[in-house]
Amino acid sequence: xxxxxxxTTLGHRIRHHRTHSGLTLDELGAAVGVAGSxxxxxxxxxxxxxxxxxxxxxxxxxxxxxxxxxxxxxxRRAALEIELDRAQSSSVxxxxxxxxxxxxxxxxxxTIESILGLHRELYRREREAIATPEEARRANxxxxxxxxxxxxxxxxxxxxxxxxxxxxxxxxGALTHRTVSIMAEQLGFELLYVDDLPHSTRSVTDLxxxxxxxxxxxxxxxxxxxxxxxxxxxxxxxxxxxxxxxADFLQQRLEINYFAACCLIPETAGVAFLQQAKxxxxxxxxxxxxxFGVTHEAAGMRMTNLMTVHLDMRLHFxxxxxxxxxxxxxxxxxxxxxxxxxxxxxxxxxxxxxxxxEAFSQRNRTTEHYQYTDTPSGTFWCSTQTGSTDGGGFxxxxxxxxxxxxxxxxxxxxxxxxxxCPDEACCRRPPAGIAERWSNKAWPSARVHTHMFSPxxxxxxxxxxxxxxxxxxxxxxxx
Ligand SMILES: [Zn+2]
Numbered sequence: 324x325x326x327x328x329x330x331t332t333l334g335h336r337i338r339h340h341r342t343h344s345g346l347t348l349d350e351l352g353a354a355v356g357v358a359g360s361x362x363x364x365x366x367x368x369x370x371x372x373x374x375x376x377x378x379x380x381x382x383x384x385x386x387x388x389x390x391x392x393x394x395x396x397x398x399r400r401a402a403l404e405i406e407l408d409r410a411q412s413s414s415v416x417x418x419x420x421x422x423x424x425x426x427x428x429x430x431x432x433x434t435i436e437s438i439l440g441l442h443r444e445l446y447r448r449e450r451e452a453i454a455t456p457e458e459a460r461r462a463n464x465x466x467x468x469x470x471x472x473x474x475x476x477x478x479x480x481x482x483x484x485x486x487x488x489x490x491x492x493x494x495x496g497a498l499t500h501r502t503v504s505i506m507a508e509q510l511g512f513e514l515l516y517v518d519d520l521p522h523s524t525r526s527v528t529d530l531x532x533x534x535x536x537x538x539x540x541x542x543x544x545x546x547x548x549x550x551x552x553x554x555x556x557x558x559x560x561x562x563x564x565x566x567x568x569x570a571d572f573l574q575q576r577l578e579i580n581y582f583a584a585c586c587l588i589p590e591t592a593g594v595a596f597l598q599q600a601k602x603x604x605x606x607x608x609x610x611x612x613x614x615f616g617v618t619h620e621a622a623g624m625r626m627t628n629l630m631t632v633h634l635d636m637r638l639h640f641x642x643x644x645x646x647x648x649x650x651x652x653x654x655x656x657x658x659x660x661x662x663x664x665x666x667x668x669x670x671x672x673x674x675x676x677x678x679x680x681e682a683f684s685q686r687n688r689t690t691e692h693y694q695y696t697d698t699p700s701g702t703f704w705c706s707t708q709t710g711s712t713d714g715g716g717f718x719x720x721x722x723x724x725x726x727x728x729x730x731x732x733x734x735x736x737x738x739x740x741x742x743x744c745p746d747e748a749c750c751r752r753p754p755a756g757i758a759e760r761w762s763n764k765a766w767p768s769a770r771v772h773t774h775m776f777s778p779x780x781x782x783x784x785x786x787x788x789x790x791x792x793x794x795x796x797x798x799x800x801x802x
Contacts, residue, residue: 329394330368330369330370330371331368331404331405331408331409332368332394332395332396332401332405333365333368333372333391333392334365334366334367334368334369335366335368335396335397335401335404335405336390336391336392336393336396336397336401337362337365337366337372337380337384337391338366338401339397339398339401340380340381340384340385340386340390340391340397341366341380341384343384344383344384344385346383346384347359348360348362348363348366351380351383351384354379354383355376355379355380355383356379357376368408374388377391377392399432400432403432403435403436403439404426404435406439407424407426407435407438407439407442410439410442410443410446411423411424411442413446415445415446415449416442416445424438458568458569459569459573460665460667460669461665461667462568462569462570462573463573463667463669464665464666464667464668465570466570466573466574466577467652467653467668468666470577470653471653471654471655474631474632474655475627475628475631475653475655476628476629476631476632477578477581477628480561480578480581480582480585481585481590483560483561483582483585484582484585484586484589484590485585485589485590485591487506487509487560487586488502488506488586488589490506490509491505491506491509492505493589495592496614496615496616497587497614497615497616497617498549498586498587498615498616500548500549503549503552503553503586506553506556506586507535507552507556510556510559510560511533512528512533512534512535512556512559513533513534513535514535514537514552515534515535515536515537516536516537516538516539516548517536517537517538517539518538518539520536520537520538525538525551525554525555526538526551526552526554526555528555528558528559535552535555535556537551537552537555538551549583549586549587550583550587550621551583553579553582553583553586553587554579554580554582554583555579556582557578557579557582557583558575558579560582561575561578561579561582563575563578563579581628584621584624584625584628585628587615587616587617587621587625588611588615588617588621588622588625590629592615593611593615593625593629594629594633594634596611596614597611597626597629597630597633597634598633598634600730601634601730604729604730604731604732604734605731605732606730606731606732607691607706607731607732607733608622608623608626608691608706608708608719608721609622609690609691609708610732611625611626619708619710619719620642620651620719623640623719623720623721624640624651624653626638626640626721627639627640627653627655627721631655636723636727636730637655637656637657637723637724637727638654638655638656638721638722638723638727639652639653639654639655639656639658639703639720639721639722639723640652640653640654640719640720640721641654641673641677641679641718641719641720641722642717642718642719642720643673643677643679643680643717643718643720644714644715644716644717645683645715645716645717646672646788647672647673647675647679647680648670648671648672648673649661649668649669649670649671649672649673650669650670650717651669652668652669656703656722656723656724657700657701657724658698658700658703658722659674659698659699659700659742659744659745660673661673661674661744661745672788673744674698674742674744674749674750675749675750676696676740676741676742676744676749676750677696677705677720677740677742678692678693678694678696678705678706678707678720678722678740679705679707679718679720680718681694681707681738681740682694682707682708682709682718682720683709683716683718685709688709690708691706691707691708691733692706692707692708692709692738693705693706693707693733693734693736693738694707694736694738694739694740695725695728695736695738695739695740696739696740696741696742697739697740697741697742698742698743698744699742699743699746701724701725702724702725703722703723703724703725704722704723704724704725704727704728704731704733704734704736705720705721705722706720706721706722706731706733707719707720708720750790751790752790753789753790753793753794757793757794757797758789758793760793760797761792761793761796761797765792765793765796767789767792
């Protein structure tokens, strides 16, 4: 029943009452019928006394058992010793492999206080490191809002990429591996593909020997490798120094991603392609993707970099996983997105009626799903492509306000949905009948979210989407 910590406090209280009564260990031991050495173990918190012994000790020292087992340290010195004992038995301290201090009777209080000061600071720093997800969310939100102001466009990096591509002899079409290697060579680097990169890295650059180590291609010809090589080079070209805080880290990551995107779809060629497609009223993410040999996600995101600045079109980009949680997002067209109190949107669940989620229920998922959605901020037209990874299904959506749908392929779709989110009645609250049917008759066990931006979904059960749970139960109960 008693933990080590409680035993320490108990031991201190027994010692306090013994010395107050002017008894030695052996004298009290004789009075209660145990050896003085046994009593010493109890006073040091190393052994738990039986209740009968506690009663005998209370009687011999003129106190009550309730007083002996009180959780309060008996005096200031004992409080210091108990706190030190607690600190030295914590896993944070034990991980350091430093031998704990043994407190002797003659050790001054100031010495213990000084050691405790170090322990408190160690604990505070550990806590700070753990609090990083909060900081990460805040920094992420700030960066997203800053990029929104800039219409997701960074002209300096666009220009740098065009210059580097020109120097490497690239003129049009998809960027080849060969060209990426030439770009690296011009920077004084050799690209090496190894299968033993540290798990926590995407690439490692050996500045002394001019080598960039990259993982081997998992999908031959995929654009992932070119992108990773370009990102590794970008750190160098953009003059990055080790990030000082999380915001700095995110900024650098955004810049290297941006540089790689500029190389894979250069501004001049990309804008020319999009302007022609707009003229033909045939804008499509899939065409943009195929023309430059990139993923659907990269093509969609690249549209947000170029279309507001060059085609005067506002738009949104969403990457949503099968649970409906936003994993990557950009908007400057006022699409109503879910948002937490800090203004963060990543990890939150988008409206069930959005194209980004409706697309999962389409029978034919090889082509884009087109949909109009009426929202409190107006009507939006969206095109969504679904895909899957080892981690599960996801969807990529690019959409525009109603007026701009006329430039896009798929504008003639008759699919139309109404969303009133963030109104809970839109899609978050389970329908009344089904909620009544299952309330108090269901017990889902929540799965732990590993995504660091994921807050717990709200509902009848913490961490669980009750709407989905009830629908699931209904479906299976009917069989
Ligand atoms: Zn909704």
